[in-house]
Amino acid sequence: MKLARMAFAAAIAWSLCAAGAWAQGTQPAAARPASFDYYYYQAPAQPSPSDQPAVAVPPKAAVQAPAYAGCDGGNGGCSTGCDSCCGWDGGWLNCWPCGCSLECLGEAHKCWEPCCECSNWSAGGWLATGYVWNPYQPADNFNGPLTWNDRANELQMNELYGYIGKAADTGGCGWDWGARVDALYGTNYRWDTSAGFETHWGNGQFYGLAVPQMYGEVAYNNLSVKIGRWFSPVGYYVIGTANNYFPILPYTFQYGEPFTHTGALATYKASDALTVGGGITHGWDSSDNTGNPHAGGLLTASYAIDDQRSFAYVGVFGPEPNFSGVNLANNGFGYTNRYLQTLVYINKFTDNVTGVLQSDFGRQTDAVVAGQVASWYGINSYLYWNQTCRLQWGVNGEWFRDDGGFRVGQVLPSFGSPNARGFARGPGFDGSFYRFMFGPKYFFTPNIYGRAAFVADWYDGDRTPNTNQLPFAAGTKTHQQVLAFDVIATF
Numbered sequence: 001m002k003l004a005r006m007a008f009a010a011a012i013a014w015s016l017c018a019a020g021a022w023a024q025g026t027q028p029a030a031a032r033p034a035s036f037d038y039y040y041y042q043a044p045a046q047p048s049p050s051d052q053p054a055v056a057v058p059p060k061a062a063v064q065a066p067a068y069a070g071c072d073g074g075n076g077g078c079s080t081g082c083d084s085c086c087g088w089d090g091g092w093l094n095c096w097p098c099g100c101s102l103e104c105l106g107e108a109h110k111c112w113e114p115c116c117e118c119s120n121w122s123a124g125g126w127l128a129t130g131y132v133w134n135p136y137q138p139a140d141n142f143n144g145p146l147t148w149n150d151r152a153n154e155l156q157m158n159e160l161y162g163y164i165g166k167a168a169d170t171g172g173c174g175w176d177w178g179a180r181v182d183a184l185y186g187t188n189y190r191w192d193t194s195a196g197f198e199t200h201w202g203n204g205q206f207y208g209l210a211v212p213q214m215y216g217e218v219a220y221n222n223l224s225v226k227i228g229r230w231f232s233p234v235g236y237y238v239i240g241t242a243n244n245y246f247p248i249l250p251y252t253f254q255y256g257e258p259f260t261h262t263g264a265l266a267t268y269k270a271s272d273a274l275t276v277g278g279g280i281t282h283g284w285d286s287s288d289n290t291g292n293p294h295a296g297g298l299l300t301a302s303y304a305i306d307d308q309r310s311f312a313y314v315g316v317f318g319p320e321p322n323f324s325g326v327n328l329a330n331n332g333f334g335y336t337n338r339y340l341q342t343l344v345y346i347n348k349f350t351d352n353v354t355g356v357l358q359s360d361f362g363r364q365t366d367a368v369v370a371g372q373v374a375s376w377y378g379i380n381s382y383l384y385w386n387q388t389c390r391l392q393w394g395v396n397g398e399w400f401r402d403d404g405g406f407r408v409g410q411v412l413p414s415f416g417s418p419n420a421r422g423f424a425r426g427p428g429f430d431g432s433f434y435r436f437m438f439g440p441k442y443f444f445t446p447n448i449y450g451r452a453a454f455v456a457d458w459y460d461g462d463r464t465p466n467t468n469q470l471p472f473a474a475g476t477k478t479h480q481q482v483l484a485f486d487v488i489a490t491f
Contacts, residue, residue, distance in 0.1 A: 104389050108446035111491055112164070120169055120178070125162035126242045128186070130486030131155050136473040142423045144472040145408050145433070146457065147254050148188045149247060149484055150423060157207070158486065159186040159241055168219035172269075175220050182213035184240070192239050193416030194229060194260055195291025205421040212239045212260050222269040229287065230265065232258040233277075233300050234314045235342045236358045236380065245384060245392075245441060247451050247486040251400035251433050252360045252378050255407040257340065258284035258316060261298065273304045283318055284338075291415035293329055294319040308348040315341045323406070323427065326366035338364040352386040360400075367406045368427065374404030389443070396437040402461075405430035408471070409464070425469050431461010433471075439484075447491065453484045 112123040134143055134152035143152050165180030184192065189203060189210040198210055215228025237244050237253040239260070265279035277300040283292035296318025304310045319327075320338040327334050340362035347355045358380040367374035378400035385393045402408045409428025412420045439453035458479045459471045469475030 105443060105446045108490060111162075121164070121166045123162070123164040124491060125160070126488050126490040127160050128158040128241045128247075128486055128488045129155065130158050130241075130247050130484065132485075133483045134480070135482075136477065136480060138472070139474040142474070143482060144457070144480055145251070145255070145423055145425075146455065146480070146482070147191065147249050147423075148241060149486070151187070151206075152482075156187045158188045158247075159184045161186075161240055161242065163213070168217040168224055170219045170221060172222055175218070177219070178217040180213055180215060180217075181211065182240070183209065183211045185209050188241065190412055190414075190417045190420040190422055191254070192259055193285070193414070194262060195286040195415030196288030197229070197262070198416050199290055199418060203417060203419055205419060208417070208420070224267045226265045226267075227263075229260055229262045232261050232284075232314075232316070233265075233298075234258060234316055234340065235360065236344050236356060236382075241486070242488050242490065245382070245394045245451075246396065246437060246439065246453050247484050248437060248453055248455055250380050250396070250398050251408065251435065252342075252358065252380055252398065255402070255411070256360045256362055256376050256378065256400065257342065260285055261296075262287040263295075263298075265298065265300075267300070274301070275303075276301045281316075281318070283320055284316070285414075285416060292320060292335065294335055296320075310346045312344045313341065315339070320364065322364060322367045324366045324368055324370045326370050334366065336364055336366045338362065338367075354384045356380075356382040356384075358382075362407075364406065368404050372404065374406035376400070376402050376404075376407045391443075392441040394437075394439060394441065396435065398433075398435040398437075400433045400435075402429055402431065402433070405462070405464070408433065425464050425467070425471065425475065427465050429459065429461055429464060429471055431459055434458045434460070448487070448489045450487045451485070454481070455484055456481045 110122065110124040112121070130149045131154070132143055132146075132149045132152060136152075138144070138152050141152050141154060143150055148158055149156055161182070161184040163180065163182040166178045168176045168178030170176045185207070187206050189198075189208040190206070192210040192212045193199070193203075193208075194212075198208075201209060203209060211229070213228075213230050215226050215230050217224060217226045219225070231239050234257045235253050237250060241247060261279070261281040261284075263279055263281035265277060265281075267275060267277035269275050277298075279298040279300075281296045281298055282288065283294060283296045286292040296316065298317075299315045300313070302310065302312040317339045318337070319335040322334045322336050324336075325334045326336055329335055340360065342361075343359045345357045347357075349355060359378070360380075361375075361377040363373055363375045365373050378398065380398045381396065383395050387393060400408075405428035407428060410424040410426030412422030412424065414420065434457070436456045437453050439451065441449060441451045443449040456479075457472065460478070463470055467475070470478050472478065472480035
């Protein structure tokens with residue numbers, strides 16, 4: 001129960017910050033919807049209108065951070081900032097915490113940036129390598145249901161990631177078109193594949209290639225239509241480890257949400273504050289009838305309350321595979337109706353402090369046992385602090401309930417990754433998972449940064465049927481504490 005209290009304490013702390021910020025009173029400004037954005041330096045090809053409903057990471061910190069009374073001379077020599085706070089001469093120790101300008105580190109280099117203002121083409125990527133120290137030394141070398149860094153005490157080359165794209169940007173008037181392709185090689189490929197697309201590529205048990213995005217887009221005035229394969233707008237975390245703050249995925253994302261969709265997604269910017277959309281897909285992580293012979297639907301909406309706060313909703317519905325065998329199709333799997341919704345609230349309390357609150361709710365009829373409904377739901381809270389231009393801190397508290405043992409269990413091999421190996425405890429765990437996670441992110445250069453996270457997980461629920469196993473330490477424990485590290489070089 002101590003770990004559960006820690007997870008909920010993070011959510012309470014977030015709420016107190018929100019209450020304090022609200023009491024101070026934020027000044028309304030031009031409303032901007034939360035959109036796909038990276039921290040500090042990582043910037044993808046310019047987001048298109050159809051990317052707007054997807055709430056990813058918190059907004060960028062302001063270029064100029066506020067003065068700190070603790071710095072000598074009012075700003076502690078931070079008026080220029082670059083030498084005293086961002087240099088390697090140790091000066092930053094004398095004015096901690098110093099909010100020097102992000103520009104002090106210089107600009108991050110990219111493979112290809114637009115050559116002129118009239119071009120939206122760009123390309124880039126990163127190389128991410130991670131390691132998780134697990135003191136329990138699990139016999140199967142898996143960190144239980146923890147991903148993406150799922151291997152215990154073993155170095156993983158998580159992603160060699162690259163993208164190229166052109167945004168469809170009409171400026172609200174006229175026609176434009178765009179396209180984007182993303183590809184990655186590494187151990188993270190196992191969760192980013194789509195049934196019927198990477199299925200027959202011959203990928204390995206741990207390393208392989210995935211193409212999580214490949215789409216074309218056409219836009220007219222404030223309407224945009226994306227056709228192809230694209231990141232699911234559901235939730236808060238997204239594919240691509242460099243797109244997220246922590247190197248570890250939340251339970252809500254890994255086990256409760258789709259990663260990609262194949263189909264068409266239309267998005268309309270109704271006002272400066274409101275963006276709505278809808279789409280037709282081939283279901284969750286599926287490109288053809290290999291994994292799902294049925295069509296599904298998707299609805300999105302995002303609203304910018306003001307310059308500091310935004311709110312987003314995404315709903316996904318349609319027939320999906322089950323374990324009960326009800327409504328059997330040609331491939332021997334049953335398909336019954338599934339619904340998932342996610343809500344994300346982002347509040348930029350100050351230029352350097354951002355909070356995120358996310359909730360998920362999903363349900364499927366006849367999922368595990370005919371005549372019964374399986375549900376999964378949870379709450380995620382995040383708080384981020386930009387201490388200096390080099391250093392950030394993040395804290396996360398999560399509760400995820402798998403009611404019926406349908407979601408957290410054997411996810412690999414899958415339709416899209418038939419040769420992949422991963423954590424397998426199926427049937428799943430009927431119970432609640434709690435998490436407390438905390439750690440820094442440090443920029444060595446504008447293109448190279450490291451992340452570290454202390455992760456404490458705890459499970460309250462039943463053992464798996466038949467196999468009588470628990471989630472952690474090769475099926476022997478209800479809890480786990482690990483340290484995760486990774487280094488990312490962007491290009």
